[in-house]
Amino acid sequence: MAVSYKLAKRICEVAPSATLAVDAKAKSLQAQGKDIIGYGVGEPDFNTPEHICEAGRKAITAGDTKYSAKRGAELKKSIVEKLKRENNLDYKVEDIVVSNGAKQSLFNLLQVLIEPGDEVIIPAPYWVSYLEQVRLAGGTPVILETDEKTAFKITAGQLEKAITPKTRLFMHNSPSNPTGTVYTPVEICAIGAVIERAGILAISDEIYEHLIYGDIHPLSLAAALPGLKDQVITVNGCSKSFSMTGWRIGWAAGPSEIMKAVSKFQSHATSDPAAFSQAGAAEAYGKFEQSNAAIAMMKAQFDIRRKLMFNRLNQLKGITCIEPQGAFYCFPNVTGVFGRTFNGMTVKSPMDFCAVALEQAGVALVPGEAFGSKNHVRLSYATSNELIEKGLSRLEKLLNS
Numbered sequence: 001m002a003v004s005y006k007l008a009k010r011i012c013e014v015a016p017s018a019t020l021a022v023d024a025k026a027k028s029l030q031a032q033g034k035d036i037i038g039y040g041v042g043e044p045d046f047n048t049p050e051h052i053c054e055a056g057r058k059a060i061t062a063g064d065t066k067y068s069a070k071r072g073a074e075l076k077k078s079i080v081e082k083l084k085r086e087n088n089l090d091y092k093v094e095d096i097v098v099s100n101g102a103k104q105s106l107f108n109l110l111q112v113l114i115e116p117g118d119e120v121i122i123p124a125p126y127w128v129s130y131l132e133q134v135r136l137a138g139g140t141p142v143i144l145e146t147d148e149k150t151a152f153k154i155t156a157g158q159l160e161k162a163i164t165p166k167t168r169l170f171m172h173n174s175p176s177n178p179t180g181t182v183y184t185p186v187e188i189c190a191i192g193a194v195i196e197r198a199g200i201l202a203i204s205d206e207i208y209e210h211l212i213y214g215d216i217h218p219l220s221l222a223a224a225l226p227g228l229k230d231q232v233i234t235v236n237g238c239s240k241s242f243s244m245t246g247w248r249i250g251w252a253a254g255p256s257e258i259m260k261a262v263s264k265f266q267s268h269a270t271s272d273p274a275a276f277s278q279a280g281a282a283e284a285y286g287k288f289e290q291s292n293a294a295i296a297m298m299k300a301q302f303d304i305r306r307k308l309m310f311n312r313l314n315q316l317k318g319i320t321c322i323e324p325q326g327a328f329y330c331f332p333n334v335t336g337v338f339g340r341t342f343n344g345m346t347v348k349s350p351m352d353f354c355a356v357a358l359e360q361a362g363v364a365l366v367p368g369e370a371f372g373s374k375n376h377v378r379l380s381y382a383t384s385n386e387l388i389e390k391g392l393s394r395l396e397k398l399l400n401s
């Protein structure tokens with residue numbers, strides 16, 4: 001008998017992750033023997049620092065391959081100490097929940113905080129998963145547009161105007177994926193004051209906090225004003241700082257009642273992350289002097305690549321790019337290419353530009369549409385100088401053709 005089923009409405013309404021899709025397309029073309037240079041994926045290309053790998057290996061050898069209660073306590077303690085040391089925030093171990101990546105931390109939070117009809121304010125351009133995770137929770141995303149004029153930052157006034165009686169949550173992300181913008185402490189305090197006055201909650205996604213290149217000092221939204229700790233949940237993780245994307249360790253710290261609910265939700269969804277991954281993460285935060293040396297090395301490399309990519313992009317015909325201050329992305333404006341035709345393909349959108357770049361220059365970029373922009377594309381510079389030079393030369397040739 002033919003099987004009869006239908007997919008749930010909630011998944012039918014969600015778009016797949018564009019960044020993962022671009023990476024998959026680039027890899028499949030590579031597998032067919034095509035020479036593709038990929039700037040799609042947001043993943044550091046360095047090995048995880050050796051002392052962290054060693055801690056993971058030791059944990060496996062010692063039989064740390066079970067459900068992870070013991071490791072959980074050790075890692076949470078090291079996160080509490082990190083929050084105190086680096087972010088000037090005091091939390092109890094019970095107020096930390098460790099998850100399978102910051103992506104899951106965010107998903108958990110939206111599931112426990114958002115009900116159908118609740119509004120979640122998201123500055124655009126935004127990280128791809130914010131919008132879809134809000135939708136998966138039944139919430140209504142309220143988008144705040146930004147552009148180069150404010151270096152892709154919202155103003156406190158813009159936030160204030162967007163708040164309605166239905167607003168439950170504000171999503172803050174600095175340094176930002178995809179724009180690389182970094183809010184200054186003054187800007188964060190101004191946004192914090194609006195949140196405090198409105199009595200709404202905020203999630204502060206600080207996953208790129210260690211990757212800031214200029215002289216802007218990072219400030220956690222929860223630490224910006226004395227009362228904000230009760231309204232802000234800080235999300236962070238090991239993926240970007242310690243080049244640990246595959247270990248899948250993210251975490252959230254926030255008000256006790258919310259974190260208890262997150263813990264309950266996760267206990268039925270996935271349980272805790274792998275015990276040996278938690279051992280590696282505990283080492284990363286615990287042996288912070290060693291980790292900081294590794295971060296400094298990676299950051300210095302990223303900074304060289306950042307300048308190289310940013311300068312080369314601005315030399316391309318029809319493309320302009322503001323200097324990214326954090327994370328590892330450039331987010332150039334490609335509207336100057338709109339209307340041009342390359343081998344019969346006319347570019348009318350970032351999506352068209354990415355298709356032309358991939359098919360005619362062998363360069364994989366992510367279209368801005370995925371991040372809520374109709375004018376930009378995203379390139380990750382988490383790749384070698386050589387590949388940055390090679391890919392940008394290909395784009396130059398294409399655009400001069």
Ligand SMILES: Cc1ncc(COP(=O)(O)O)c(C=O)c1O
Nearest residue numbers: 042101102103127177237239250
């Ligand atoms: C802004 C932002 N938040 C969260 C994440 C999730 O990171 P992970 O799940 O690897 O910890 C990413 C990853 O790309 C990101 O760019």
